[in-house]
Amino acid sequence: MKSIVLNTTLEDKIEISEIEIPKIGPDEVLVKIHAAALNHRDEWCRQGLYPGLKNGIVMGSDGAGVVFEVGADVDQSNIGREVIINPANHWGDNEHAQSKDFSILGMPENGTLAEYVKVKLDRIQPKPEYLNWEEAAALPLGGLTAYRALMVQGRLQKGEKVLVTGFGGGVAQFAAQYALANGAEVYVSSSSENKLEVAIKLGAKGGFNYKKEDWAKEALELTGGFDLIIDSAMGDTLGNLIQVTKPGGRIVFYGATKGNPKEVDARKIFWNQIHLIGSTMGSDIDFSDMLKFIEVNKITPVIDQIFSVEKAVAAFDRMKSGQQLGKIIVKFV
Template sequence: MKALVHEGKAGLEGLSYRDMPAAEPGTGEVRVKLKTAGLNHRDLFVVHRHKPEDPQLIIGSDGAGIIDAIGEGVVGIEVGDEVILNPGLGWKENSDAPPAGFEIIGLPGHGTFAGQINVPIDNVELKPGHLSWEEAGVLSLAALTAYRALFTKGKVKEGMHVLIPGIGGGVATFLLQFAKAAGAKVYVTSRSAEKCESALQLGADQALDSNEDWEQALGGQKVDLVIESVGAATFNKSLKQLRPGGTLVTFGSSTGDSVDFNLREFFYGQFTMHGSTMGSKEEYREMLQFIDKHRIKPIVDTMYTLEQFEEAFKRLEEAKQLGKIGFYIPE
């Protein structure tokens, strides 16, 4: 089978589109013939974390396709079923944090940028019927991350005011769609006027320039919940917009991991802060039920072939996308 493989060199220079051997599914596994796959920022991190001396690795965490082989002991699914992959391995029940041994498809094991993949039966669900293959292939990692951050950690409710800095990426666009479906009032920020306009078309109640004074732009309106992933560039501005007793959930730090903030203002403000990453199988199923109920679809920015991986990664690195970037998998 053809696959996008990392080996031999650090970073993107170690990627090549090449032939790789296929394998039969093991006990408790199914083999999925992939039709589409989604590109995530995690894939950028993986190619930098995967060392040149490590064994060759097929990257990719998101995907959707058709069951074409079933391993011993698998019940409840059949060859020919259309499925979507849950990229989280070994996290079944909702819990405060992932259990020991939790991993994600695409590192350390092979991932989804290939003609097929073997995964545990626990990691496949039937593809939601209202989603196209393009939409299903890019859904899982970003949508699950958004769902846990917003509902499990942020406890969003109807009527709440929610701020989402850095609209544009896959998780942020899911956060906007999910929060609006839950009945919240949603504010977003971006440096891009085009992304702000697109966010308004997706239902945002107000879109702010990331560089302007948010408090002034919002007319002094404070928010109940901030879902923060930008990091150092926006963290303190986000805190400033929280109402007393409000909650901030953080799941990313694209502009830097280190932040200085005023502890006295934090505890006098009675703020709550949660860290969040990915989610459990239980939350994944809840997320699929939620998108099915509200007929939510991923915002698909651009689809590429796997041979066009350099263009896809460049678009992601330059943050030009609105929503998700995906790949078509060759027959």
């Protein structure tokens, strides 16, 4: 089967490789992938910035397809089901945080950027009927991460003012869509004026170019501050986020692409009783709740571009450039 695998000995660090279709265990299913989606995680693996890297591993965490084969202990009626894959494995019994065994498909285990992928039966869920294959493939990792950050850790309430930073990436896109569907007053930030315009067309009240030195002052004057901020950058941007958070507000961060902040205004945090909350992907319960939420609200993922398997390097380069708005898709069928 065709697969996109890590190969750090090559200039592009990835290659299209013909590997054997995986053999499934008694409690597993084999899913024929129709479409898969890229995440920043995949490009970080390509750049050697992720732990536990192994050459030859099939990359990719997001995928949607049809159950092609089932293990001995799995009901045969599952064959032919249209499904999406939950890429989070071994969350554990604690809903508050993942277990030490937690892992994500695509590294160090083979992932979804292949014609077939094997997973445990409990990792598949019915594909939402109103979504096409590309839209369904876009959903799992980014959709789950956004749902936990916004709804579980952020405890979003209807009518609250929300700022989603870095609009354009998959998680931020979902967070903005979810917040709008939940009745929030949504604002976004980006370094791209085009992405800000798209967010406003989707329903955001306004947007801020975080490259401007006075964006935080502008945001405060316009909104009076935010009840909830969803962020993936951290670094020295944290100071501005604290500045625009209302007393008693929450800042939820699911990444730290800009690293650790050099300085933190601890006095402002404690005096204004601001909550700094970390978040990751999510539990199996979060995944099920996310699917119910998107079904009820008929949320459709924003697709940036669709690439064939043969154009895998171009797809990864698109992710690396940071110019995407929405999810980058690799189509297998």
